[in-house]
């Protein structure tokens with residue numbers, strides 16, 4: 001039988017990247033004389049990668065953004081972010097223990113994120129966690145990205161898993177919509193980056209700490225999805 005698999009979102013789920021993403025976003029916005037974004041703004045703009053964050057910050061400040069300027073600011077954002085990895089970013093409490101728990105139980109582990117793949121791999125490597133993941137798929141790994149369910153199902157295939165024995169863990173509506181569209185159960189963490197409470201998006205379960213992501217919960221959700 002194929003090993004069961006848990007696929008994690010990255011920003012706001014496995015790793016608290018907000019301080020660094022916000023620093024890099026504001027670094028790039030300053031180059032086009034936009035006001036700095038605060039934490040509340042960040043939660044509205046994050047979820048679809050750097051390009052969308054820059055676009056949403058401009059729209060919120062009623063500033064137009066030509067393609068060349070967008071490209072220039074994205075490069076500033078990415079260069080600044082890459083140069084500072086891992087910065088202040090750290091795994092959330094209980095992540096390391098949860099990884100060990102599921103690995104010991106024979107689960108495959110993977111990451112499906114709307115960050116760029118190179119930044120995702122660099123961050124996970126810098127935090128010493130890369131060896132645990134059979135696949136790390138970013139927004140540019142395939143020709144589609146979350147909320148397209150194929151981003152999740154192809155990540156599972158890349159890791160050697162089967163969508164029928166899979167669980168997603170995420171922090172946003174995007175993650176929950178993606179998993180539901182793929183027919184995969186989804187646990188939402190309630191400490192990530194979303195303006196509205198994740199419960200409103202009706203995930204299979206909500207947790208407030210990784211200690212609550214037990215083997216029993218994972219097994220139950222996977223079994224229930226298979227009906």
Ligand SMILES: O=C(O)COP(=O)(O)O
Pocket residue numbers: 009010011012046047048049050112113114115
């Ligand atoms: O960085 C983003 O915009 C989203 O990243 P995530 O998919 O890992 O939450």
Ligand SMILES: [Mg+2]
Pocket residue numbers: 009010011012013047170171172192193
């Ligand atoms: Mg996230």
